[in-house]
Amino acid sequence: MARPTEHEVLAAVLQIRCGSLQVLAWQRALPPDSGRWSLPGGLLGDDEDVEQSVRRQLAEKVDLGEVTHVEQLGVFSRPDRVPDVRRVATAFLGLVPSDADPAVPPDTQWHPLAALPPTAFDHAAIVADAHDRLRAKLSYTNLGFALAPREFTISALRDLYVAALGHPVSATNLQRVLTRRQVLEPTGAVAPPGPAGGRPAALFRFTDHVLRVTDAFAVLRPPTGPPSGPGEATRVVVP
Amino acid sequence: MARPTEHEVLAAVLQIRCGSLQVLAWQRALPPDSGRWSLPGGLLGDDEDVEQSVRRQLAEKVDLGEVTHVEQLGVFSRPDRVPDVRRVATAFLGLVPSDADPAVPPDTQWHPLAALPPTAFDHAAIVADAHDRLRAKLSYTNLGFALAPREFTISALRDLYVAALGHPVSATNLQRVLTRRQVLEPTGAVAPPGPAGGRPAALFRFTDHVLRVTDAFAVLRPPTGPPSGPGEATRVVVP
DNA sequence: CCAAAAGTGTTGGATGTACACCCATGA
DNA sequence: TCATGGGTGTACATCCAACACTTTTGG
Numbered sequence: 405m406a407r408p409t410e411h412e413v414l415a416a417v418l419q420i421r422c423g424s425l426q427v428l429a430w431q432r433a434l435p436p437d438s439g440r441w442s443l444p445g446g447l448l449g450d451d452e453d454v455e456q457s458v459r460r461q462l463a464e465k466v467d468l469g470e471v472t473h474v475e476q477l478g479v480f481s482r483p484d485r486v487p488d489v490r491r492v493a494t495a496f497l498g499l500v501p502s503d504a505d506p507a508v509p510p511d512t513q514w515h516p517l518a519a520l521p522p523t524a525f526d527h528a529a530i531v532a533d534a535h536d537r538l539r540a541k542l543s544y545t546n547l548g549f550a551l552a553p554r555e556f557t558i559s560a561l562r563d564l565y566v567a568a569l570g571h572p573v574s575a576t577n578l579q580r581v582l583t584r585r586q587v588l589e590p591t592g593a594v595a596p597p598g599p600a601g602g603r604p605a606a607l608f609r610f611t612d613h614v615l616r617v618t619d620a621f622a623v624l625r626p627p628t629g630p631p632s633g634p635g636e637a638t639r640v641v642v643p
Numbered sequence: 644m645a646r647p648t649e650h651e652v653l654a655a656v657l658q659i660r661c662g663s664l665q666v667l668a669w670q671r672a673l674p675p676d677s678g679r680w681s682l683p684g685g686l687l688g689d690d691e692d693v694e695q696s697v698r699r700q701l702a703e704k705v706d707l708g709e710v711t712h713v714e715q716l717g718v719f720s721r722p723d724r725v726p727d728v729r730r731v732a733t734a735f736l737g738l739v740p741s742d743a744d745p746a747v748p749p750d751t752q753w754h755p756l757a758a759l760p761p762t763a764f765d766h767a768a769i770v771a772d773a774h775d776r777l778r779a780k781l782s783y784t785n786l787g788f789a790l791a792p793r794e795f796t797i798s799a800l801r802d803l804y805v806a807a808l809g810h811p812v813s814a815t816n817l818q819r820v821l822t823r824r825q826v827l828e829p830t831g832a833v834a835p836p837g838p839a840g841g842r843p844a845a846l847f848r849f850t851d852h853v854l855r856v857t858d859a860f861a862v863l864r865p866p867t868g869p870p871s872g873p874g875e876a877t878r879v880v881v882p
Numbered sequence: 883c884c885a886a887a888a889g890t891g892t893t894g895g896a897t898g899t900a901c902a903c904c905c906a907t908g909a
Numbered sequence: 910t911c912a913t914g915g916g917t918g919t920a921c922a923t924c925c926a927a928c929a930c931t932t933t934t935g936g
Contacts, residue, residue: 408647408648409649409687411650450722450729451722452722453721453722454718454731476717478715478718479715479717481692492650492687492731557915558916559914559915575915575916576899577899577900581897584897584898597908597914598914599909600909600912601912601913602908602912603915605914606915796888797888797889798887798888813926815888815926815927815928816926816927819890819925820924820925836933839885839887840934840936841888841935842886842888842932842934843887843888843934844887844889
């Protein structure tokens with residue numbers, strides 16, 4: 405009767421490299437789907453939950469210290485998503501700062517999302533979900549911290565947002581929005597100008613390195629009476 | 644070595660009944676956790692994905708026609724979440740309109756979230772996640788359609804939002820926000836006043852009965868140039 | 883005519899985009 | 910001093926919460 409059900413975890417690890425958003429994948433040597441590119445992951449172990457598992461599996465491909473953010477995307481469970489066996493996957497989004505260059509195994513490479521080679525199983529859908537989630541959260545959380553170096557100029561940060569969002573972003577307004585929300589703070593230092601000259605750029609850092617919702621409810625917020633209780637509700641849709 | 648992994652689906656089905664947000668649960672007759680209250684659900688079948696499965700399982704407890712919205716919350720996978728066996732759960736949020744009164748099996752009851760009896764396993768955490776998701780999406784989507792009757796007055800809708808959000812909501816502003824976003828439209832009809840008199844209330848309906856994000860990116864939106872391409876990006880965090 | 887409930891008008895604040903303008907540096 | 914990149918100031922639009930005021934009913 406019931407086929408045994410396996411459970412795997414898969415991570416779309418994203419990083420902005422050379423100005424483009426890229427995803428980490430390894431090339432399958434054996435069937436099924438040999439030759440196609442596969443997201444890092446593996447079977448859920450007996451003594452771990454999916455979050456622990458994805459971190460353990462990722463550690464086999466990259467230095468976990470370089471992965472600044474991991475969050476669950478959802479379950480992929482079509483009965484035919486993997487041939488022959490019944491394998492349910494929990495998908496994750498992982499982020500690596502743009503200045504990291506983690507060592508990866510020889511079968512593993514970064515690929516621009518815009519030109520993804522043929523992927524195994526339903527991994528392309530997972531990558532698409534990861535991209536959507538990243539775009540959304542860049543807009544209403546401080547998630548940028550996970551893509552940026554510890555210190556950066558506003559134009560460098562702008563370039564990261566452009567690569568991740570896929571549309572032009574004004575450096576002027578990016579700075580204003582993020583500082584008003586206290587997502588960014590100046591370090592006090594400045595970066596030397598490039599060879600073409602120009603005013604030295606101030607350096608900034610993210611004030612916080614854990615995910616925070618910075619744009620609370622757009623509407624239907626609780627009345628602004630006396631200072632409301634601790635831990636105001638925020639638009640935390642996905643933890 | 645590896646224990647066989649089972650996969651179950653569980654649904655926190657929410658409805659506003661008698662002015663309070665309630666969740667559907669059934670009382671376990673047998674161990675483990677006998678006597679405690681459990682969310683509807685069951686094991687994933689061989690030929691279905693988790694979305695199909697949760698609908699199938701829900702159909703055993705309520706008329707599926709009454710469930711106006713179902714969405715995935717995430718995976719609960721602590722190794723010890725269920726004793727003895729390894730069982731990973733995909734949790735869902737389900738919504739039932741406030742005017743429905745679905746027949747439920749004798750062991751099944753509605754319970755106010757504010758006074759939840761002892762729950763089985765990690766089901767209380769699932770209910771909490773469902774509540775958070777509902778609160779968040781009421782604010783930036785048209786999800787109210789899934790809680791409201793087909794036609795309603797603004798004050799009735801306000802009461803639903805108050806019950807779901809847990810804080811006061813101004814009927815005046817609720818109407819303005821939702822009509823501006825074209826989430827609501829007047830039916831043209833009016834409801835008769837109550838016994839105490841008062842002006843008859845206009846009846847409204849939701850223009851759409853599928854989830855739509857109505858409050859697009861708060862910030863970092865693409866430049867408003869020429870009319871942008873089709874299907875503008877929106878803050879779809881969870882499909 | 884009064885109370886009750888519903889709906890409209892209006893104000894003020896917060897937030898964001900766009901754009902003009904000023905600043906600091908290297909050649 | 911000029912080109913270049915960086916940063917600030919300001920105008921304008923949008924959106925929303927709050928609240929005063931008007932409308933329509935039943936007693």
